[in-house]
Amino acid sequence: xxxxxxxxxxxxxxxxxRVIATADIARVSGGALADYRVAxxxxxxxxxxxxxxxxxxxxxxxxxxxxVARCVAAALNPGREALPPRPVPPQVTVRIxxxxxxxxxxxxxxxxxxxxxxxxxxxxxxPDHGCAFAHDWFDFxxxxx
Numbered sequence: 272x273x274x275x276x277x278x279x280x281x282x283x284x285x286x287x288x289r290v291i292a293t294a295d296i297a298r299v300s301g302g303a304l305a306d307y308r309v310a311x312x313x314x315x316x317x318x319x320x321x322x323x324x325x326x327x328x329x330x331x332x333x334x335x336x337x338x339v340a341r342c343v344a345a346a347l348n349p350g351r352e353a354l355p356p357r358p359v360p361p362q363v364t365v366r367i368x369x370x371x372x373x374x375x376x377x378x379x380x381x382x383x384x385x386x387x388x389x390x391x392x393x394x395x396x397x398p399d400h401g402c403a404f405a406h407d408w409f410d411f412x413x414x415x416x
Contacts, residue, residue, distance in 0.1 A: 277291050
């Protein structure tokens with residue numbers, strides 16, 4: 272079995288590294304044309320995509336990265352060895368409270384953006400419970416948080 276591990280190294284430093292995702296790829300039949308089963312796991316989202324099988328892969332004809340890419344694509348795109356459409360940036364409704372402050376509701380932000388944004392809010396003021404100021408949301412989207 273192959274395990275591909277994705278680690279985040281904040282600021283490029285090894286001392287803060289943490290695993291954020293894994294792909295487990297298991298050969299389920301042998302020979303020159305082999306079948307591989309794949310499962311993807313994300314630290315925030317849990318299981319991602321579907322458990323999928325890449326069939327009749329020519330084991331000794333390409334690099335391991337070709338196999339990994341095809342397995343990841345199959346898991347993300349119901350068994351097809353092609354990537355699904357590119358995700359779009361999260362669209363969140365900006366609201367205005369009685370005091371005139373613009374804000375967003377955290378429960379309206381899709382994952383994994385919600386968890387990542389919530390972590391970046393540490394120490395920030397909030398307009399109400401479960402909400403964040405819109406300028407903090409836009410700063411996050413622009414990579415400034």
